[in-house]
């Protein structure tokens with residue numbers, strides 16, 4: 125399975141996978157109910173290029189990536205609700 129870098133979204137062979145702590149898993153489940161944290165973390169990693177970035181730059185990329193993910197999830201929720209509404213008629 126191809127792994128995508130969470131920061132630059134490129135696919136790479138030299139990828140460090142995330143290890144999720146119990147606290148992080150709980151936080152993820154609270155933030156995104158129904159979204160499998162295992163799946164998200166299996167498909168995402170951090171490439172060596174991004175790992176080598178200075179911390180400030182890495183945080184800026186991380187913030188951008190997190191906003192995009194939240195936005196994507198929000199859109200997905202809205203889409204689901206609309207589909208439910210449309211199917212009711």
Ligand SMILES: [Zn+2]
Pocket residue numbers: 129130131132133134170171172173174175
């Ligand atoms: Zn990267």
